[in-house]
Amino acid sequence: MKQLSNRHILLGVTGGIAAYKSAELIRRLKDHGADVRVVMTAAAMEFITPLTLQALSGNPVHTTMLDPAAEAGMGHIELARWADLILVAPATADFMARLANGRGDDLLTTLCLATPAAIALAPAMNQGMWRDAATQANVKTLQDRSITLFGPAAGEQACGDIGPGRMLEAEDLARHCAGLFNSRLLDGVQLTITAGPTREAIDPVRYISNHSSGKMGYALASAAADAGAQVTLISGPTNLPCPDRVNRIDVISAADMHGAAMAMMGECQIFIACAAVADYRPNNCADQKIKKDNDSMRIDLVRNPDIVSAVASHSRRPFTIGFAAETQDLLRYARGKLERKNLDMIVANDVANTSIGFNTNDNAVTVLTANGEQNIAQMGKSQLAAQLIQLIAQQFLNVQS
Numbered sequence: 208m209k210q211l212s213n214r215h216i217l218l219g220v221t222g223g224i225a226a227y228k229s230a231e232l233i234r235r236l237k238d239h240g241a242d243v244r245v246v247m248t249a250a251a252m253e254f255i256t257p258l259t260l261q262a263l264s265g266n267p268v269h270t271t272m273l274d275p276a277a278e279a280g281m282g283h284i285e286l287a288r289w290a291d292l293i294l295v296a297p298a299t300a301d302f303m304a305r306l307a308n309g310r311g312d313d314l315l316t317t318l319c320l321a322t323p324a325a326i327a328l329a330p331a332m333n334q335g336m337w338r339d340a341a342t343q344a345n346v347k348t349l350q351d352r353s354i355t356l357f358g359p360a361a362g363e364q365a366c367g368d369i370g371p372g373r374m375l376e377a378e379d380l381a382r383h384c385a386g387l388f389n390s391r392l393l394d395g396v397q398l399t400i401t402a403g404p405t406r407e408a409i410d411p412v413r414y415i416s417n418h419s420s421g422k423m424g425y426a427l428a429s430a431a432a433d434a435g436a437q438v439t440l441i442s443g444p445t446n447l448p449c450p451d452r453v454n455r456i457d458v459i460s461a462a463d464m465h466g467a468a469m470a471m472m473g474e475c476q477i478f479i480a481c482a483a484v485a486d487y488r489p490n491n492c493a494d495q496k497i498k499k500d501n502d503s504m505r506i507d508l509v510r511n512p513d514i515v516s517a518v519a520s521h522s523r524r525p526f527t528i529g530f531a532a533e534t535q536d537l538l539r540y541a542r543g544k545l546e547r548k549n550l551d552m553i554v555a556n557d558v559a560n561t562s563i564g565f566n567t568n569d570n571a572v573t574v575l576t577a578n579g580e581q582n583i584a585q586m587g588k589s590q591l592a593a594q595l596i597q598l599i600a601q602q603f604l605n606v607q608s
């Protein structure tokens with residue numbers, strides 16, 4: 208069965224250059240089995256005609272609340288109730304601002320206020336407008352109201368700028384919509400996640416470690432279990448409770464984590480390396496507490512095994528996702544790790560920004576694959592984990608099919 212069969216999708220089109228992609232989007236949504244109705248703002252009609260979208264959707268296009276003919280066919284409240292999902296693509300900065308402010312000053316904002324359905328937005332705007340503090344505040348408000356954002360992607364823009372703000376491609380949006388309805392996309396899939404820090408002993412009372420709290424990895428474990436996966440969480444030392452329906456294996460050092468991960472090979476179908484693993488460990492761990500006899504001391508360090516690389520080069524290699532925590536040149540280093548470690552995806556995490564990354568409640572990431580990249584804007588780690596698991600599941604299922 209097609210993933211969007213019997214689903215009613217109300218596609219809102221607002222006035223940005225990416226409105227031309229709405230035509231293709233309607234076709235992709237219909238390919239996935241959806242019944243599509245279109246609402247256009249006045250500005251959208253400057254970019255593409257209602258006639259085009261009517262022909263493609265096979266339904267009359269709604270443009271105003273004050274159209275007696277349209278209201279006689281399907282009134283705006285009826286339309287709001289008809290939808291299983293309102294997808295606004297493209298969603299301009301202005302539309303997002305009006306939605307965040309609870310405005311009902313045109314048909315589309317009114318429908319968004321009136322609908323009991325889920326709402327998803329595919330932002331499309333200039334990179335400066337996307338990065339602007341006002342837009343980011345609106346994004347946060349909308350996400351706090353459980354409105355989902357798909358993208359934006361980064362890259363070259365119609366205006367010539369390069370950066371985040373491109374609308375996702377039609378096929379990606381159609382798959383994301385299907386993902387919203389398939390919350391148990393990973394039913395029965397064996398998934399292993401590493402989380403938290405490792406501790407590398409110097410002597411019986413001291414160790415080398417880092418600031419990872421485990422929050423991101425634990426949120427992923429929880430989201431994967433919600434999606435139906437059989438989750439094993441290999442966790443370094445944290446203060447977090449084990450999420451429901453998750454099997455936790457506690458480890459201390461990188462060597463322990465490596466051993467636990469290798470023991471999963473064979474049954475594991477998806478491996479997510481979220482742990483902040485120490486790259487080096489002391490060559491020798493002193494048997495007794497080291498005494499401070501000298502003014503300085505040296506500790507000889509040796510390389511730890513690279514766990515995610517070992518997983519990705521295993522003969523029974525699972526679909527493998529790494530993280531890249533970087534303080535500079537984030538995307539370049541992340542892409543380097545994606546290639547060098549032979550990963551299917553990498554999640555780039557800017558840990559120079561102290562409001563995201565290590566030991567914070569929020570995160571913001573860019574997900575890189577061999578062919579593309581996608582930003583997930585700042586939000587709580589649980590919400591971000593749910594979006595990441597949807598993305599991972601879609602890529603994993605693509606590879607399987």
Ligand code: PMT
Nearest residue numbers: 420421422423480483484513514515529530531532565566
């Ligand atoms: O735990 P939180 O406080 O919630 O913080 C979350 C986080 C910042 C730790 C997380 O989002 C994150 O970015 N994790 C990766 C941290 C890291 O060590 O990144 P890296 O760029 O050094 O390593 C690259 C990848 O190789 C990672 O997937 C890492 O797990 C893996 N690795 C690294 C070294 C090693 N010896 N073995 C590995 O498997």
